[in-house]
Amino acid sequence: MGPEPVHGRLVMAGPAKAGRHRFGPAKAGPYVLMAMLIASPAFAQVDLSGSWGATNNEDLAGDSVPVDYTGIPLNAEGRIRALSYNESQYSMIERQCQGLPVFYFVQGPFGLKIWSDTEPVKGTTISYTVGAWENRAPFVIWMDGRPHPSKYAEHTRGGFTTGHWEGNTLVAYTTHMKAGFIRKVGPPISDETTMTTRFYRHGDVLTVLAIVEDPIYLAEPQIMTRSFQLQTADLSPVGPPCVSAYQGRMPGESVPHFIPEQNPFVEEMTTRYGVPRDAALGMPETLYPEYRKKMKPGAARPAVCTINCVAAPPPSNR
């Protein structure tokens, strides 16, 4: 909410009442006070529009090993669901284009194209949109005060998001997401998941904080932060279309999966990187520094990196 409502009331109320009352400086006092109080947040807002390139200095995807749940505070049910996941599910025609949850925009390797839609008469911001990609729906943040829909309303891949400004920070709250994955390798989220997102702009650096809450599969809220850098090259607001095709599985065939206790990849993080099994499985205690004291010193790990060792991926140009 900016100065618009009060300003509008002044403009409309002034002339109409002028014939009966003198609208002098004294009577303007309360209005001026209200205008000042309400106007100040509007001046504090920053422009988020533009193309924000992914620096990819951080690896938030964590999808290079099938059982890598490090850094995800899964509860027991979430862990079992995750271990039952088999990435061959993506070879099923009906699942190839199911996409990822909207918070993948802070996890994936892509940049952000952000734009706003403006109300044509008043000039107020109706919404901000973070552009889509092939496997992620657009992230639309409604700024016009509309309420979240009924809990019975349709859940979509992009969810439903409303936003407001707190100082220079855009705060968004998302509900109505479809069940999916909090990481591409299988850790699940339910359709009761909500997300609070904050956009902090510091000059040419945009840092996004996403806090994901899921009462079904997470033991505590998951926190993710990711930074982007403003760039002059224009990013695409959309990705290529997802086109499903036959990849070896016919519709109606069984869904590829593992018996959770028999997942063949459960030791891979340990053998490849020396990560303890509890950490690879997303035990909540492993997300805190004191867990290091429980780790065996000098855990076995390869002396030299053998996979995913690249020093610097090119910045995203989409």
Add this chain to the structure above:
Amino acid sequence: MRRGRAMITVCVALAWWVAPAAAHAQGRGGAAAPPPAARASAPIDLTGYWVAFISEEWRYRMVMPPKGDYRGIPLTPEGTRVANTWDPAAVEPEPCKAYGAPAIMRIPGRVHIVWQDDNTLRLDADAGTQTRVFRFGPAAAPAGPATWQGSSTARWERAGRGAGSLTVVTTNARPGYLRRNGVPYSENATVTEYFDVAPHPAGGQVLIVTTVVEDPRYLQRPYIVSSHFKKEGDGSKWDPSPCTAAW
């Protein structure tokens, strides 16, 4: 009577609006009022105990990455060459090399932030027992030899009443490691950090630190990472430990 009250309202409103700007106004003749102390004018409260929440890059931060694992770091050829000289079997003569200002906020541990005086914010890290000092006011030339935490100047970025962030710029840090497995930063590295806070859904707060490291010698372009911490009610889990290269 009513008119008088309205005029008072207008005056109070104008005073509320104009006062902050007037307080900082200088150079119009006469003695300018000194700017308020950084502590008194803090738009956000960063003080307290904060614990790192290791939900990102676990395998780079909680265990020693293998030699040659430089994923995500935009090293120059010279930086890669130096990193490749790191020997995991050798005894590290300077175990604090991974705890310098460019890397300390990525180390698993707790930080304790307090006001050292009205214009100096101090950040202690229990991992490596390091202390950072953020001085508000005009930047001064680094004095003395380089240290692990370097020389830091700080300023508030205001965003309306009760909102804002802290910007810290650090130079004069001793050369060290951006990542424990020998990824270097040089003595010419500049670290710019932005400190923001947000509410945590379970109560308490989250501290977000965006770190931008620029190093013309070892980095092709800025290395930008963001780390987050959860606020703790007290220091009961504060656990000072010395620097170690055996990770």
